[in-house]
Amino acid sequence: METELFIGGKWVPASSGNRFDVLDPATGDVIATVADGGESDAIAAVDAAAEAGPAWAATPPRVRGEALRKAWELMTERADDLAKLISLENGKALTDAKGEVTYAAEFFRWFAEEAVRGAGEFATAPSGANRILVTRQPVGVCVLVTPWNFPAAMATRKIGPALAAGCTVVLKPASDTPLTALAMAAILAEAGVPSGVVNVLPSRSSGKTVGRMLKDPRVRKLSFTGSTEVGRLLLAQAAEGVVNTSMELGGNAPFLVFADADLDAAIEGAMIAKMRNGGEACTAANRFYVESSVAADFSQRLAARMSQLRVGPGTDESTQVGPLVNEDTVAKVDSLVRGALEAGAKAETGGSRPEGNGFYYPPTVLTGVAPDAPILREEIFGPVAPIVTFTSEDEAVRLANDTEYGLVAYVYTGDLARGLRVSEHIEAGMVGLNRGLVSDPAAPFGGVKQSGIGREGGHEGLLEYLESKYIAVNW
Numbered sequence: 001m002e003t004e005l006f007i008g009g010k011w012v013p014a015s016s017g018n019r020f021d022v023l024d025p026a027t028g029d030v031i032a033t034v035a036d037g038g039e040s041d042a043i044a045a046v047d048a049a050a051e052a053g054p055a056w057a058a059t060p061p062r063v064r065g066e067a068l069r070k071a072w073e074l075m076t077e078r079a080d081d082l083a084k085l086i087s088l089e090n091g092k093a094l095t096d097a098k099g100e101v102t103y104a105a106e107f108f109r110w111f112a113e114e115a116v117r118g119a120g121e122f123a124t125a126p127s128g129a130n131r132i133l134v135t136r137q138p139v140g141v142c143v144l145v146t147p148w149n150f151p152a153a154m155a156t157r158k159i160g161p162a163l164a165a166g167c168t169v170v171l172k173p174a175s176d177t178p179l180t181a182l183a184m185a186a187i188l189a190e191a192g193v194p195s196g197v198v199n200v201l202p203s204r205s206s207g208k209t210v211g212r213m214l215k216d217p218r219v220r221k222l223s224f225t226g227s228t229e230v231g232r233l234l235l236a237q238a239a240e241g242v243v244n245t246s247m248e249l250g251g252n253a254p255f256l257v258f259a260d261a262d263l264d265a266a267i268e269g270a271m272i273a274k275m276r277n278g279g280e281a282c283t284a285a286n287r288f289y290v291e292s293s294v295a296a297d298f299s300q301r302l303a304a305r306m307s308q309l310r311v312g313p314g315t316d317e318s319t320q321v322g323p324l325v326n327e328d329t330v331a332k333v334d335s336l337v338r339g340a341l342e343a344g345a346k347a348e349t350g351g352s353r354p355e356g357n358g359f360y361y362p363p364t365v366l367t368g369v370a371p372d373a374p375i376l377r378e379e380i381f382g383p384v385a386p387i388v389t390f391t392s393e394d395e396a397v398r399l400a401n402d403t404e405y406g407l408v409a410y411v412y413t414g415d416l417a418r419g420l421r422v423s424e425h426i427e428a429g430m431v432g433l434n435r436g437l438v439s440d441p442a443a444p445f446g447g448v449k450q451s452g453i454g455r456e457g458g459h460e461g462l463l464e465y466l467e468s469k470y471i472a473v474n475w
């Protein structure tokens, strides 16, 4: 497969000639070396996107949509190969990788359909003196920055709406997982997306390359998915040129289980909310709050299910939990768990890092976690479920909201009115009500508080890439 930069429809080496290694998280071995884009390559990519912009914006929405639909078909046909590639560079289990390919491809199909829905408005001004015409125009050249945890889906969730809206893009994938993004570029080109509309710039010096692009006045939009820490830095940089931003940042999802919940369903939901992608998801349940009368039952059943999961190389068909993406991630999970244990928590299963190669961490359930433990405040990003008890609805909501994040929350209860009431009071952009999975290309995904700004997916996802232009028409 191609491992160069993809600029202006061509595979090109970095102008510096530099390359960097991509590792297999299961072994730590090098699986590929990829061209390492620098600042001059970043400008070349912006040149290509800017040059392709006017023709792509003028391409009929139906035609733009058809290219995205073709890309959905190609991804679906090649799902097995793409899943292997994701698993190889990210480490996730093949079942998770296949799920990601379906989810990722669906953004192309959804936005193929949305491409024709960028409608404007026409109204009589209240004074009657004129008419108000509102049209929607593509924002322009977009810089898209994506993380390693969903290397396909985080890219298609941005490229899909950007292309549907008539924007051109430069995608900067995470350096741990650039191969999937390069494969996406090849698929989009094959689907008929013209040269320069999508450019992909792997780069190890992302601070410099993204920073350089944000200084270029032709860049009108930054869509970022990643940590709150980096998001904050980029918001400050985008402020200089008043660049339009969408920010999908970190999460610290609470998972609430009330005593009236169907516990079987709550365990199933917990397994998905915690273990999808091995816990390496911004939507991962990070803190479990369980009503005290059912807490022991819930904890034991969750620990039993977690302990049965098969851990191994992601590319092995029988694996249910792959390795984490890199050494830093395992070290962070390990230190959060050790901190919780030292402060008095008990490991119902798992709880320590295994010996040997690869970035593995076992599925872990912790009970008796101190309310101020860092594991309840920081994103764990691994297969660890800390459990805390509560005794009233008010306390559950207070605990759930005791975080600077606000991406997603999960609520399990048999009382629909309570479920809706708690959903209203929880400070999060999304709530899973008796459901452990919220991600859906047809729905607006995004957070409040320090989890971000803007929404991806649904109709809102398209609007993020469109500007309203108001024309006052004399009448």
Ligand code: NAD
Residues within 6 Å of the ligand: 145, 146, 147, 148, 149, 150, 154, 172, 173, 174, 175, 206, 207, 208, 210, 211, 225, 226, 227, 228, 230, 231, 233, 234, 247, 248, 249, 250, 251, 281, 282, 283, 379, 407, 447, 451, 452
């Ligand atoms: P990260 O913030 O370290 O990196 C994200 C991307 O930003 C990568 O492409 C990285 O190379 C780039 N980057 C890093 N430093 C940069 C800088 N100074 N300037 C410009 N670009 C820079 O995040 P990560 O470790 O790759 O991903 C995990 C994080 O992503 C978690 O916090 C997770 O919650 C978050 N995430 C959020 C969502 C969401 O939709 N809200 C989805 C997936 C992941």
